[in-house]
Amino acid sequence: MPRPIITLMTDFGIADSYVAQMKGTILGINPDATLVDVTHQVPPQQVARGAFVLDEIVEAFPESTIHLAVVDPGVGGERALLAVEMGRWRFVAPDNGLLTNVARRYAPRRVIRIENRRYFRATVSPTFHGRDIMAPVAAHWSLGVDAAEFGTVISGRLISLPESKAEILDDVIVGEVLWSDSFGNLITSIEESQIPPTGRSDLCIECAGRTLRGLRSNYSEGNPGELLALIGSSGRLEIAVRDGNAARVLGISNGEKARVRVPSEPSTRRERNDR
Amino acid sequence: MPRPIITLMTDFGIADSYVAQMKGTILGINPDATLVDVTHQVPPQQVARGAFVLDEIVEAFPESTIHLAVVDPGVGGERALLAVEMGRWRFVAPDNGLLTNVARRYAPRRVIRIENRRYFRATVSPTFHGRDIMAPVAAHWSLGVDAAEFGTVISGRLISLPESKAEILDDVIVGEVLWSDSFGNLITSIEESQIPPTGRSDLCIECAGRTLRGLRSNYSEGNPGELLALIGSSGRLEIAVRDGNAARVLGISNGEKARVRVPSEPSTRRERNDR
Amino acid sequence: MPRPIITLMTDFGIADSYVAQMKGTILGINPDATLVDVTHQVPPQQVARGAFVLDEIVEAFPESTIHLAVVDPGVGGERALLAVEMGRWRFVAPDNGLLTNVARRYAPRRVIRIENRRYFRATVSPTFHGRDIMAPVAAHWSLGVDAAEFGTVISGRLISLPESKAEILDDVIVGEVLWSDSFGNLITSIEESQIPPTGRSDLCIECAGRTLRGLRSNYSEGNPGELLALIGSSGRLEIAVRDGNAARVLGISNGEKARVRVPSEPSTRRERNDR
Numbered sequence: 001m002p003r004p005i006i007t008l009m010t011d012f013g014i015a016d017s018y019v020a021q022m023k024g025t026i027l028g029i030n031p032d033a034t035l036v037d038v039t040h041q042v043p044p045q046q047v048a049r050g051a052f053v054l055d056e057i058v059e060a061f062p063e064s065t066i067h068l069a070v071v072d073p074g075v076g077g078e079r080a081l082l083a084v085e086m087g088r089w090r091f092v093a094p095d096n097g098l099l100t101n102v103a104r105r106y107a108p109r110r111v112i113r114i115e116n117r118r119y120f121r122a123t124v125s126p127t128f129h130g131r132d133i134m135a136p137v138a139a140h141w142s143l144g145v146d147a148a149e150f151g152t153v154i155s156g157r158l159i160s161l162p163e164s165k166a167e168i169l170d171d172v173i174v175g176e177v178l179w180s181d182s183f184g185n186l187i188t189s190i191e192e193s194q195i196p197p198t199g200r201s202d203l204c205i206e207c208a209g210r211t212l213r214g215l216r217s218n219y220s221e222g223n224p225g226e227l228l229a230l231i232g233s234s235g236r237l238e239i240a241v242r243d244g245n246a247a248r249v250l251g252i253s254n255g256e257k258a259r260v261r262v263p264s265e266p267s268t269r270r271e272r273n274d275r
Numbered sequence: 276m277p278r279p280i281i282t283l284m285t286d287f288g289i290a291d292s293y294v295a296q297m298k299g300t301i302l303g304i305n306p307d308a309t310l311v312d313v314t315h316q317v318p319p320q321q322v323a324r325g326a327f328v329l330d331e332i333v334e335a336f337p338e339s340t341i342h343l344a345v346v347d348p349g350v351g352g353e354r355a356l357l358a359v360e361m362g363r364w365r366f367v368a369p370d371n372g373l374l375t376n377v378a379r380r381y382a383p384r385r386v387i388r389i390e391n392r393r394y395f396r397a398t399v400s401p402t403f404h405g406r407d408i409m410a411p412v413a414a415h416w417s418l419g420v421d422a423a424e425f426g427t428v429i430s431g432r433l434i435s436l437p438e439s440k441a442e443i444l445d446d447v448i449v450g451e452v453l454w455s456d457s458f459g460n461l462i463t464s465i466e467e468s469q470i471p472p473t474g475r476s477d478l479c480i481e482c483a484g485r486t487l488r489g490l491r492s493n494y495s496e497g498n499p500g501e502l503l504a505l506i507g508s509s510g511r512l513e514i515a516v517r518d519g520n521a522a523r524v525l526g527i528s529n530g531e532k533a534r535v536r537v538p539s540e541p542s543t544r545r546e547r548n549d550r
Numbered sequence: 551m552p553r554p555i556i557t558l559m560t561d562f563g564i565a566d567s568y569v570a571q572m573k574g575t576i577l578g579i580n581p582d583a584t585l586v587d588v589t590h591q592v593p594p595q596q597v598a599r600g601a602f603v604l605d606e607i608v609e610a611f612p613e614s615t616i617h618l619a620v621v622d623p624g625v626g627g628e629r630a631l632l633a634v635e636m637g638r639w640r641f642v643a644p645d646n647g648l649l650t651n652v653a654r655r656y657a658p659r660r661v662i663r664i665e666n667r668r669y670f671r672a673t674v675s676p677t678f679h680g681r682d683i684m685a686p687v688a689a690h691w692s693l694g695v696d697a698a699e700f701g702t703v704i705s706g707r708l709i710s711l712p713e714s715k716a717e718i719l720d721d722v723i724v725g726e727v728l729w730s731d732s733f734g735n736l737i738t739s740i741e742e743s744q745i746p747p748t749g750r751s752d753l754c755i756e757c758a759g760r761t762l763r764g765l766r767s768n769y770s771e772g773n774p775g776e777l778l779a780l781i782g783s784s785g786r787l788e789i790a791v792r793d794g795n796a797a798r799v800l801g802i803s804n805g806e807k808a809r810v811r812v813p814s815e816p817s818t819r820r821e822r823n824d825r
Contacts, residue, residue: 002581007570013457014289014564015316017331018508020282023311024335031277031309031337034581036573041565044458045518056567060574060681062581073518076493126493128508131335182563183594218626218676233571233678243595243623288732289564290591292606295557296783298586299610306552306584306612319733320793348793351768401768403783406610 004030004142005065009038009053010130011045012070018128022068022135025121029139038067045073047097048161052178055101056234058089068130068138069093076126081114081133082158083147090147092138094129097161108158115151166190166258173260175237177207180253184245188258190237196262204261205229207239208250279305279417280340284313284328285405286320287345293403297343297410300396304414313342320348322372323436327453330376331509333364343405343413344368351401356389356408357433358422365422367413369404372436383433390426441465441533448535450512452482455528459520463533465512471537479536480504482514483525494518554580554692555615559588559603560680561595562620568678572618572685575671579689588617595623597647598711602728605651606784608639618680618688619643626676631664631683632708633697640697642688644679647711658708665701716740716808723810725787727757730803734795738808740787746812754811755779757789758800 006026012018019040026033038057042050050071058067065088072079072094080095087106092114093099099108114133117124119140121132137150166175166189175190186207195203201214215237216222216230224243227250232238237260240246247253281301287293294315301308313332317325325346333342340363347354347369355370362381367389368374374383389408392399394415396407412425441450441464450465461482470478476489490512491497491505497517502524507513512535515521522528556576562568569590576583588607592600600621608617615638622629622644630645637656642664643649649658664683667674669690671682687700716725716739725740736757745753751764765787766772766780772792777799782788787810790796797803 005574005577005581007574011458014312015314016456017313017328018456020311020313020332021335021508024280024282024332024337024340027280027309027311028335028337031280034577035311036570036577036585037564038567038570039565044520053567057570057574060571060578062574062578065574074495077495125506125508127505127513131508181566181568183561220624220627230677231675233568233675233681238677245594286733289587290589291731292588292603293731293783295586295588295607296610299555299557299607299612299615302555302584302586303610303612306555310586319795349770352770400781400783402780402788406783 003032003034005034005036005061006138006142007036007038007057007061007065007067008040008070009042009050009067010040010070011042011050012040012130014040018130021128021131022070025131025135026139029136030142033139033142042071045071047071047073048164049179050098051101051161054098055105058087058102061089063088064090066090066092066138066142068134069098070130070134071098072096072129075129081129083112083114083137083141083150084108084158085110085147090141092134092141095159097159099158100161103158103160110147111154111156111158112147113151113154116149119145119150164189166194168194171262171264173262175258177239177252177254177256177258178236180247184241184247184249185232186239186246186250186252186256186258187232187234188237188239190258190260192231192235192237195237195260199263202263204263205237205239206259206261208252208256210250212239278307278309280309280311280336281413281417282311282313282332282336282340282342283315283345284317284325284342285315285345286317286325287315287405289315293405296403296406297345300406300410301414304411305417308414308417317346320346322346322348323439324454325373326376326436329373330380333362333377336364338363339365341365341367341413341417343409344373345405345409346373347371347404350404356404358387358389358412358416358425359383359433360385360422365416367409367416370434372434374433375436378433378435385422386429386431386433387422388426388429391424394420394425439464441469443469446537446539448537450533452514452527452529452531452533453511455522459516459522459524460507461514461521461525461527461531461533462507462509463512463514465533465535467506467510467512470512470535474538477538479538480512480514480533481536482533483527483531485525487514553582553584555584555586555611556688556692557586557588557607557611557615557617558590558620559592559600559617560590560620561592561600562590562680564590568680571678571681572620575681575685576689579686580692583689583692592621595621597621597623598714599729600648601651601711604648605655608637608652611639613638614640616640616642616688616692618684619648620680620684621648622646622679625679631679633662633664633687633691633700634658634708635660635697640691642684642691645709647709649708650711653708653710660697661704661706661708662697663701663704666699669695669700714739716744718744721812721814723812725808725810727789727802727804727806727808728786730797734791734797734799735782736789736796736800736802736806736808737782737784738787738789740808740810742781742785742787745787745810749813752813754813755787755789756809756811758802758806760800762789
């Protein structure tokens with residue numbers, strides 16, 4: 001049997017010892033777990049950003065991976081903690097919307113509200129359920145404990161954040177910049193599946209007062225310093241600068257509107273018939 | 276036998292390759308070691324901060340874990356390097372105060388001054404004992420080598436930093452802000468055990484010209500933006516802002532005085548009898 | 551057989567999920583791989599910096615370690631992806647100069663241009679070959695697949711960056727500051743092997759208008775705040791400030807010239823005879 005994988009995503013940063021405390025707790029219960037950091041740089045309390053990150057990574061991980069996600073501004077309060085089976089994976093997270101994006105693509109198969117103190121740390125701090133409840137539950141789950149042991153199987157829906165997917169209005173797709181990555185690439189809410197598969201070299205992409213013509217296939221298609229639009233590795237429209245930083249060049253970050261205009265000529269239909 | 280755990284805490288940052296050089300060295304000696312980063316963001320040469328971090332994490336790690344701690348401004352100089360057994364764990368660190376806080380809670384059972392070059396890297400750089408002495412010693416230790424092999428068992432005391440615990444003066448506990456974490460929570464030197472267990476909703480907490488009334492149990496008790504005092508997950512008094520950053524709101528960081536005033540009424544006794 | 555080690559070095563930063571996507575991909579193919587982060591803070595697209603980092607770490611890792619290095623501004627373009635055997639190690643990287651420094655010390659024994667889609671992710675994004683080609687190839691290699699399976703064995707030379715080694719002109723060695731590390735130590739292009747082994751306490755080191763006399767052996771040789779020159783742990787001349795930050799004190803970073811003047815007296819010969 002392969003060693004179980006537990007990923008960790010938090011808003012704890014890497015300067016403090018909080019992440020290490022979670023890892024020590026996990027390894028104390030299951031020393032054979034393979035721990036993988038997703039990121040600990042989710043901006044403090046930004047559940048929505050965490051929900052996107054989780055959605056970006058799940059496909060890359062093998063079946064049964066446990067994704068332990070702690071962006072939990074309500075720690076110690078009323079929000080539930082959940083163990084969830086979705087897609088090929090397992091999740092331990094607060095019920096605060098952090099699983100929204102994954103749950104839209106993979107209907108949860110089983111949702112357990114975590115309640116059984118037998119699987120908690122002996123002492124539970126009201127300010128660190130990541131260490132005292134979620135980490136030990138993830139570790140026990142990785143050892144083969146049935147999730148139903150952790151608490152009550154519930155049938156209600158997970159708490160969901162508002163949809164941020166782009167809207168399609170006639171011949172224009174209206175989205176927004178969701179975040180800029182460490183390269184300064186601007187990741188938008190416009191998904192590849194929303195863009196017509198043909199005629200992509202004729203599209204007009206508008207953002208921050210600039211208009212770009214056509215989708216490129218990669219960052220090196222274009223001259224150094226040139227603004228480009230392309231489909232990034234997570235299947236979203238991105239705006240980038242070759243060998244540069246689009247967020248800095250455009251002076252924008254998240255929230256900025258982004259639009260894709262589809263040319264009205266019937267070229268789309270024609271090309272589709274050609275295949 | 277479970278795979279041995281070696282944690283790494285340094286002031287090396289994560290942009291350089293120093294941490295990876297230590298990890299490669301360890302894995303070359305014991306490929307079965309599980310390596311866990313505690314943090315590498317201890318501010319350069321701040322031994323006292325490292326001592327607090329070590330103290331925060333030990334409890335979370337299982338028996339026999341080796342904590343390799345390298346905040347070592349005296350590298351290449353006179354300071355000794357130690358292999359220490361304390362509590363349920365093992366430590367490899369310079370004798371410069373880095374083990375102060377853990378040693379106050381767990382008297383060292385065995386202290387070895389590391390001297391045996393047989394366990395060092397073949398070439399020892401005078402500027403990187405973390406890689407060339409401490410990492411290989413930790414790796415050999417994790418393989419089962421007896422610590423006495425590494426050098427001379429010594430009986431003297433470890434070098435100790437000045438105590439930073441808060442003082443109790445009549446009805447006021449006087450401490451200071453030790454650091455702010457990545458959320459901006461201000462961690463103080465006032466320990467939970469120093470605060471009377473009852474009447475906590477009547478306490479006055481003073482810091483940076485503000486007075487807060489009562490301890491809350493978690494960050495979400497209070498209105499968004501409100502300043503709160505509570506006992507954090509390491510058992511210290513913290514000052515926080517709900518969904519915000521207390522360090523920024525108060526414009527302070529470490530060194531700022533923090534006081535807890537205990538109300539003089541006999542309510543404490545009464546509540547205690549109620550239990 | 552020990553568990554295979556795969557290191558990861560990228561310019562992806564740690565705020566995004568890109569590194570985790572690579573790790574999930576590797577573990578999905580070889581769950582027994584031990585993953586070690588070298589650094590993900592190579593400045594975006596700075597291939598030359600990545601080449602130095604790789605060179606710094608290889609010696610610390612055991613035989614057969616696979617070094618997966620992704621600083622790849624040309625992703626999706628014409629540049630080749632390579633699997634290379636050099637020294638005791640294996641490398642998966644774009645052919646853009648990233649292997650320059652290691653290849654100068656260890657002639658590549660075997661170079662394979664990666665072409666065999668059988669070892670790729672089923673869908674290959676044109677913007678993320680790190681995840682979709684290099685990570686899976688590294689994982690399959692760690693499982694024992696022969697590198698020749700990945701594509702065509704080629705005999706040409708690797709793409710090479712311009713040499714940045716210091717020049718020796720009569721009695722002066724002329725180099726430059728390559729980067730400053732997280733301590734503010736200024737790492738130069740002057741290598742220990744270029745400096746005469748004797749008479750080192752008489753050398754004059756010039757940088758940023760300052761002249762330092764003699765090499766020290768470690769950072770603590772000198773008074774707090776004093777500028778020092780020494781040979782760092784990677785065998786390069788460094789300029790440092792005891793308990794301080796030389797980059798800040800001198801107000802410089804990479805590109806600044808650094809010179810070592812060798813005194814003209816015949817003391818060198820004499821001392822050499824003494825050994």
